[in-house]
Amino acid sequence: MSDTKAAIGIFDSGVGGLTVFRAIRQRLPEESLIYLGDTARVPYGSKSGAAVTRYALACAEIVLKQDVKLLVVACNTASAHALDVLRDELDVPVLGVIEPGARLAVERTRIERVGVIGTVSTIRSAAYQDALTGLAPNLRVFAKACPLFVPLAEEGWTEGFVPEAIARAYLDELKEAEADALVLGCTHYPLLKPIIGSVMGPEVELIDSAETTASVVEATLEGIGLRAPPGNLPSFRYNVTDSPEAFAEVGARFLGHPIDDVEWVDF
Numbered sequence: 001m002s003d004t005k006a007a008i009g010i011f012d013s014g015v016g017g018l019t020v021f022r023a024i025r026q027r028l029p030e031e032s033l034i035y036l037g038d039t040a041r042v043p044y045g046s047k048s049g050a051a052v053t054r055y056a057l058a059c060a061e062i063v064l065k066q067d068v069k070l071l072v073v074a075c076n077t078a079s080a081h082a083l084d085v086l087r088d089e090l091d092v093p094v095l096g097v098i099e100p101g102a103r104l105a106v107e108r109t110r111i112e113r114v115g116v117i118g119t120v121s122t123i124r125s126a127a128y129q130d131a132l133t134g135l136a137p138n139l140r141v142f143a144k145a146c147p148l149f150v151p152l153a154e155e156g157w158t159e160g161f162v163p164e165a166i167a168r169a170y171l172d173e174l175k176e177a178e179a180d181a182l183v184l185g186c187t188h189y190p191l192l193k194p195i196i197g198s199v200m201g202p203e204v205e206l207i208d209s210a211e212t213t214a215s216v217v218e219a220t221l222e223g224i225g226l227r228a229p230p231g232n233l234p235s236f237r238y239n240v241t242d243s244p245e246a247f248a249e250v251g252a253r254f255l256g257h258p259i260d261d262v263e264w265v266d267f
């Protein structure tokens, strides 16, 4: 049985899950967090469901060697493929990002038309499409893979002619579908919110699953009586399976402040 001071474990294929880490830290500042970026095997977004599930199990094993009371799968692609397997195999509660994002989109659409963007592997899995129509059977879902958004976000190339042209090429068909909510179904896409928003127009609400996942983390910890005690002094650890320096450099852009002490872990 975990204790209230144990950390929340968070893993992602690489650096992108720091958007989820950041949202959890903002919402739950007294919680200790352990982050694992599987930088040796990133990207997951172009891989098969079987490979992603294998990597996700390996990540969970690394994170759970430490004192963890809850595991958050920050990666959309890993949530899409591996959530059920992780829940079956592990003894701690496991939360993904797909269900919270889908729930928020269903709440926000007024015309039951929702767009979803994500990696090739996430869109191919149909996990968002199934979660959305599971919650609202009459909903129309328009899904589109936008793989180039990941390297753009990592390069910090989030404004100007090139990202805008790429965003138009991907999103024009979704704009024509006239959805009024668009799920940003990938860890990296919140960094491109201004450009995605300008292409889609002000009538389309962008659904960021990082923030809504943080609220589900809070509710889950409340539900199982494992919130950190008031006044708890939290610790933050960053683990990676490859290239700690590169993670620290790109990760600083995702977190908005420098990261020190990134530790390499064997995998």
Ligand code: DGL
Pocket: 012, 013, 014, 016, 017, 042, 043, 044, 045, 046, 074, 075, 076, 077, 078, 119, 122, 150, 185, 186, 187, 188
């Ligand atoms: N973290 C992945 C996701 O949210 C994006 C990066 C990758 O392809 O691994 O789907």
